[in-house]
Amino acid sequence: MKKLLLVAVLAVMGISANAQELRFGPKAGYSMSTLKYKDNSGSASTDPLHTFYVGGLVEYKISDKFGVQGEILYSQLGGKITESVEDEDGFFKIQNKMTFGTLMVPVSAKYFITEGLSVSAGASFGYILSAKSKTVGDLGLGGIVPGLEIGGSDESDIKDQTNKLNIAPFVGAEYMLENGLFFDARYNMGISNLAKDPMDGEKTTNSFLQIGVGFKFGGN
Incomplete structure (x- = not known):
């Protein structure tokens, strides 16, 4: 009986020690995304x-x-292209923006330089929930009729033309305060071809920078 009690106490102590090493919480931040x-x-x-x-x-x-760290994130990723021509008679500008609503599952290994400062490396496994292309045109006739502009926009769903999986290896760094508040930065390099039916060697990749803040519960 005493042996059984001792084993039970040691098991509870082990569970408590492991629980002290587990942290969880919310995070949010800024993304800067480009397409290549x-x-x-x-x-x-x-x-x-x-x-x-x-x-x-x-x-x-x-x-x-x-x-080790696992996450579930949602972000609007993509990129935009702007072309404009301006002369003494006016200007013409057209902008195309491609937006991918992406659910991401980043998984990383972390190395703690100090108790609060760590670096990480891993990969983000993204699933594209929505894909849209929006083109906006703006024709300015300022030189002919001051203040008059002609513009329009066109948005289309391109989900059927887009591969759903977006894998992006990343490296990052994090600093956490004693109260659990943390700040992190991460660069994700997209390697998946998002073009569903590529022709002539076509490849579209999505890379993005993330800078965020969050809070971790648990731990010591």
Whole structure:
């Protein structure tokens, strides 16, 4: 009986110790996303799309120096292209914006330089829930009729033309205060081809920078 009680006490102590290494909480922040197009004739990148992300995380600290982290995030990713021509008679500007509503599951290994400062490496596995392309045209006739502008927009659903999986390896860093508040930054390099039916070596990838803030519950 005494042996059984001792085993039970040690098991409870082990569970408590493990629980102290588990942290979880919300996070949100800023995303800067770009698309890169490549085919047999060359490559080009879009202007950045500035959006946000929101979600939550679970972190398990294996030792004083190493840990693992999993997250679930949602973000609007993509990129935009703007072309404009201006002369003494007026201007013409057209902008195309591609937006991918993406549910992401980032998984990373972490190394703790100090108790609060860590670096990480891993991969984000994204599933594209929606894909849209919006083109806006603006014809300014300021030189002919001051103040008069002719404009229009066109939005189309391109989900059927887009692969749903967006895998992006990443590296990042995080600093956490003693109260659980943390700040992090991460660069994700897209490697998946988002073009569903590529021709002539066509490849479209999505890379993005994330800067965020969050709070972790649990731990010591």
